[in-house]
Amino acid sequence: MSNSGYEARYYKKLSNNSTQCVLCPHFCIIADGDSGFCRSRQNTNGTLYAINYGECVSLAMDPIEKKPLYHFYPGSYVLSTASNSCNLACPFCQNSEISQYKTQTKFVPPEQMVETALSEKSIGIAYTYTEPLTWFEYLMETAKLAYAKGLKNILVTNGMINPEPLKELMPYIDAANIDLKSMDESFYKTLLKGNLQTVLETIKSCKKLFHIEITNLLIPGHNDSAELISKLIDFVVEVGVDTPLHFSRYFPHYNFDFPPTPAATLEFAYKLAKEKLYYVYAGNIELPETSNTYCPQCNNLLIRRHHLNTEIPGIIKNKLKGKAKASTCPTGNKCSKCGRQTDIIIC
Ligand code: SF4
Numbered sequence: 001m002s003n004s005g006y007e008a009r010y011y012k013k014l015s016n017n018s019t020q021c022v023l024c025p026h027f028c029i030i031a032d033g034d035s036g037f038c039r040s041r042q043n044t045n046g047t048l049y050a051i052n053y054g055e056c057v058s059l060a061m062d063p064i065e066k067k068p069l070y071h072f073y074p075g076s077y078v079l080s081t082a083s084n085s086c087n088l089a090c091p092f093c094q095n096s097e098i099s100q101y102k103t104q105t106k107f108v109p110p111e112q113m114v115e116t117a118l119s120e121k122s123i124g125i126a127y128t129y130t131e132p133l134t135w136f137e138y139l140m141e142t143a144k145l146a147y148a149k150g151l152k153n154i155l156v157t158n159g160m161i162n163p164e165p166l167k168e169l170m171p172y173i174d175a176a177n178i179d180l181k182s183m184d185e186s187f188y189k190t191l192l193k194g195n196l197q198t199v200l201e202t203i204k205s206c207k208k209l210f211h212i213e214i215t216n217l218l219i220p221g222h223n224d225s226a227e228l229i230s231k232l233i234d235f236v237v238e239v240g241v242d243t244p245l246h247f248s249r250y251f252p253h254y255n256f257d258f259p260p261t262p263a264a265t266l267e268f269a270y271k272l273a274k275e276k277l278y279y280v281y282a283g284n285i286e287l288p289e290t291s292n293t294y295c296p297q298c299n300n301l302l303i304r305r306h307h308l309n310t311e312i313p314g315i316i317k318n319k320l321k322g323k324a325k326a327s328t329c330p331t332g333n334k335c336s337k338c339g340r341q342t343d344i345i346i347c
Contacts, residue, residue, distance in 0.1 A: 124152030
């Protein structure tokens with residue numbers, strides 16, 4: 001099937017051939033011939049079409065650590081793909097070339113995507129780089145097929161989706177890295193054209209059902225005050241002290257051209273978060289030991305990471321037997337020093 005005839009999910013028909021998309025909190029009202037804010041759905045004669053269905057801007061095998069996911073199959077590779085749209089307008093977007101502008105895409109049907117993941121011996125499929133939730137129809141179909149074949153489905157997302165479609169999607173997802181860009185509602189609303197409350201609710205819902213990690217890009221003068229960093233840490237504590245939190249360094253890109261985040265800001269955030277959370281990381285920067293995973297009980301080095309190379313010196317794997325061994329990768333792995341059960345999923 002090509003994308004041109006693929007009717008969108010989650011929309012309402014209004015008068016005068018107009019439609020309203022209810023997939024995300026933008027609730028775009030889309031007149032005949034127009035597209036929504038994210039450019040992924042278009043109204044033609046009163047029917048809303050998912051015009052990005054199956055249209056991929058990227059397809060590559062990535063280290064799982066690049067997502068970043070540090071506690072889900074560390075050291076593995078995952079087939080990573082993306083659509084050509086996003087429902088935020090972050091002026092600092094690090095992938096603006098494919099998220100904010102229409103660019104060349106290639107149609108890859110769900111069956112072919114799953115076959116590619118299997119033939120590449122990938123652990124699954126990561127829907128990443130841009131915003132996968134605006135790819136909802138393709139994401140649902142591909143994730144269901146991948147799930148049936150025993151592959152893992154991974155989201156790297158901004159969390160901007162309404163509760164009903166999220167509920168439909170979640171049973172097919174195994175892990176997610178969710179961006180929490182700030183705890184400032186006006187930052188989301190004015191700068192990103194987003195909705196903080198929706199993102200917070202998405203994080204809480206996902207945490208109940210599958211493995212999540214959270215990323216916060218620290219941008220000088222915008223979301224890096226001690227007060228905002230502290231508020232964000234407290235929210236992650238509320239979600240669960242075992243939730244990995246990644247602070248990431250901003251670099252000038254797209255519409256923001258001021259200098260990168262100072263190392264001192266990342267060090268400050270890292271140390272503050274370590275006082276309350278089990279697992280904290282600093283990314284996009286060389287700060288000794290902030291990429292490693294330590295046991296929260298005895299501080300033993302569990303996982304060592306350097307430039308996306310991963311070694312696991314401090315974890316004793318939980319040995320499953322019989323059918324369980326064949327069908328799943330174990331949780332319940334233990335720290336080699338103190339025996340504490342880790343929260344890390346390892347094959
Ligand atoms: S998914 Fe796109 S079209 Fe639908 S409400 Fe959100 S921004 Fe608008």
